Amino acid sequence: MADPTTNRPLDPVRPTLSRFRRMRPTTGKSGQFGIAFWLPLAWLVLISFTAIFAPWIGIQDPDSLDFINLQTPPNDAHLLGTDHLGRDVLARVIYGARVSLVVGFCAPVVGMLLGLPIGMIAGYFGGRIDGFIVGAIDTFLAVPGLVLLLLFSLIFGGSLLVVTVSLGLLFIPIFSRISRAATLSFKSSEFILAARTIGANDFNILVRELLPNVVLPVLAFGLVAVAGAIVVEGALSFLGLSVPAPHPSWGGMIAGGREHLEESPHISIFPAIVMFLTVLSFNLVGDTLRSRFADVREAAI
């Protein structure tokens, strides 16, 4: 079969393939990142930038009440409209990003700092230590996370620190499992034996030989954990258990607009959209980086 215009044989597979290649979200063989990496990254940069520099980028005060303009739809003065107390939704979304991003980044870091050493020690030493740690983790996992979070915020009150730390504690099991699994797969490698042949002790091996290997899969999971932490923080603030009321947070805004969904849906929808895009972006960027790591490691092996 030949193409009548060019008289060249038709290749039915090729064009489709190249189109797929262009659309592929992860990295191509050439090592370039696709649009499904850059666009989410740009969104994350935008969100982070506005959140960090919120007081200086000329947006309105998120807490100032404007009783003349209650529940106005988006307009020139209020780009995303106002809520039921006349507060600027855009400003509150941007200030709310501060809460989400701080919890989103710090909670996985807390979980990683505690979970990684626990998992590495369990995987490396094995035996009774491993049995004890794995048992403790399983016990901890049996406690429902939300109940634990409710308990913490009831005891210590809702504040950024309490939410971050208690959410971080909930991340310990998963981080220690990942690092334990990675440690197990690396500890029988010959390069660990080789390190012993030049006299390395357990501490040297754990820190200098194993840690750089274990930290890669753990970090790759970290970005996915950020997305998870943002969602959980959103749920907590929706329930009013995160930062206290006047302080803007995405979950709190969604909850606040809930009663006015019919007449002014923008109050809930804008923070929901921003949260959705942010979580999606973290997942897309995380997936791309993870497959990129996998590529590099495969090439290394």
Added chain:
Amino acid sequence: MAAPLLELTNVSTHFHSPAGRVRAVDGVSVSLEAGQTLGLVGESGSGKSVLARTIMGLLPSYAEIPEGSAITFDGQNLLTMDRKARRAISGPGIGMIFQDPMTSLNPVMKIGQQVYEGMRHHFGTSKAAGRQRAIELLTEVGIPQPDVRIDQFPHQLSGGMRQRVAIAIALACEPKLLIADEPTTALDVTVQSGILDLLQREQRDRGMTLILITHDLGVVAGRCDQVAVMYAGGIVETGSTRSLFARTRMRYTQALLDSIPRLDRPPHERLKSIGGRPPNLITPPPGCRFAPRCAFSDAQCESAIPPMQADEADATHSFACWHPRDPEQTAEEVA
């Protein structure tokens, strides 16, 4: 004669497995003087790597070294010393090179750092001095552009280059004894001799003692002072390389030699091989371990373990065989 640098007396290594006790190394005695090269030869599963790891103290937790074993290195018994003292010997005392340089280097550590890691650990070498020394060592082991390579990762190097790096890592601690566990098995044939020549040169220049583990008698022939042939966990014949090749006594050694392909044979001739498999090391045969596969075995071979006996012409050459080969006979006549 000076005291030997390394002396193994009746060394055994047993593994506990669900099927029973595996006698991976069984009653090995061998001694090695400083500056000498020992070739440890045997087929897969003969216990040579386990013996190396026993000397190195790298055995897994389910391994057991029975009472009565002694490994004396530089006047100290390696089996009775505490872990910390033992670690101090790993590196400056005994170094080791592994079979596969693809796995024996840390994939996420720059090679320069891997080279000076040992120096930093044992001698407290500063980073700058260690880096300088690492460049010297990489030059010494024949790595081109060492100042560039030092900041690269193992996957950026070829297999032969990686094995040179592994040698540089071991040499960085200035070991008195270097154990090379099949250092060329995982490499292309074309780079094998280069690695072996490098090891031999370093051994001579540094006056280092070398244990070269291989399954290739050809590798041993030109490079070792002394050869020990292992079979099923024990040494069956040992002696100076010259005597062992010229006056082969043990039937197993002879069978190994016969199985080497030779250029002077007519083409399309069937290659000789040793029939059967090495014995199960959980329930080894009661007599000579090689008896089931040996063409010369009789009832005595199958019932009683042959003791090590010295060769008549050379007292350092000893072998364990009830029906040793007549050394005056040539290989052709046996065939």
